[in-house]
Amino acid sequence: MRWMWIDRVVELIPREKLVAIKGVSLAEEHLHDHFPATGGRPALPVMPMSLIVEGMAQTAGVLVGHAEAFREKVVLAKVSRAELTEDAVPGDQLRYTATIESMTDMGASTKGIIELIRHDARGPGAPREIGRVDLMFSHLDNNMGGAQFPEHNFVFGESFRTLLRSSGVEIPA
Amino acid sequence: MTRDEIFDSVREVLVDALAVDDDEVTPEAKLIADLGAESIDILDISFKLEQAFGFKIAQGELFPEGVTQDPEFVEGGKVTDKGLGELKERLPHFDFTSLEADRSVGNVANIFTVDALVDFCERKLQTAA
Numbered sequence: 111m112r113w114m115w116i117d118r119v120v121e122l123i124p125r126e127k128l129v130a131i132k133g134v135s136l137a138e139e140h141l142h143d144h145f146p147a148t149g150g151r152p153a154l155p156v157m158p159m160s161l162i163v164e165g166m167a168q169t170a171g172v173l174v175g176h177a178e179a180f181r182e183k184v185v186l187a188k189v190s191r192a193e194l195t196e197d198a199v200p201g202d203q204l205r206y207t208a209t210i211e212s213m214t215d216m217g218a219s220t221k222g223i224i225e226l227i228r229h230d231a232r233g234p235g236a237p238r239e240i241g242r243v244d245l246m247f248s249h250l251d252n253n254m255g256g257a258q259f260p261e262h263n264f265v266f267g268e269s270f271r272t273l274l275r276s277s278g279v280e281i282p283a
Numbered sequence: 284m285t286r287d288e289i290f291d292s293v294r295e296v297l298v299d300a301l302a303v304d305d306d307e308v309t310p311e312a313k314l315i316a317d318l319g320a321e322s323i324d325i326l327d328i329s330f331k332l333e334q335a336f337g338f339k340i341a342q343g344e345l346f347p348e349g350v351t352q353d354p355e356f357v358e359g360g361k362v363t364d365k366g367l368g369e370l371k372e373r374l375p376h377f378d379f380t381s382l383e384a385d386r387s388v389g390n391v392a393n394i395f396t397v398d399a400l401v402d403f404c405e406r407k408l409q410t411a412a
Contacts (some may be wrong), residue, residue, distance in 0.1 A: 217323070
């Protein structure tokens, strides 16, 4: 099993940009522990920011992986910048936009914007930016340390393929 | 572009890529030992230099790859004459004095200083001009 922190890819411009969305749901177990009621304070379910960073890592990782038809083992190597200014709560939708800044055989750097869409009685509000997450990815088989990894691409497994298929994204052969 | 201007741009890149303070980026500072750079940072720095200066950096051009793992270039934990020759040829922007004095393979990273990076950028800009 793999935790998927994006629900759907809504836009893909190969080698350039990928937009994905995630609905934050009270059905997610971790929201009951983050943060539980303590003492006189009621429970405060908010999406952990570390998982928002992971959501961007998956968004950008799919973009980088797609560029080489998922042949490369693309792993998150560095969080260059992570700034989030607002909490996402159950019922909110997160919109992740990742763009490739630089890419070589060895890896890629990406820039990311996170927007929040909050719903009210009239429907969904306009997306508003709540953060930026810039990342570096390494192509494992071309790593500078020269370490060897299994042939099988364990990064882009069935969960990612399902995500792409259900989003209508063609998976390169 | 003067050498001071190049240094300022390199410093900006390093402050951004390595989350270090301006005053830590001195010409003699070693990227790995003093500024804490890891292998992925070298790729990050390479990308950021490309953007700052508008030139392209080929794989292995900025930092040696494979040399220290090659038994022809390293013997008993020391860089061989052949290895040193190979490094000098591949990396004309480095000052090899310290490596010549101490050939330990662990010392290879120490030639990678801020000054070497400024030299590298200066050479690249001259070639492009």
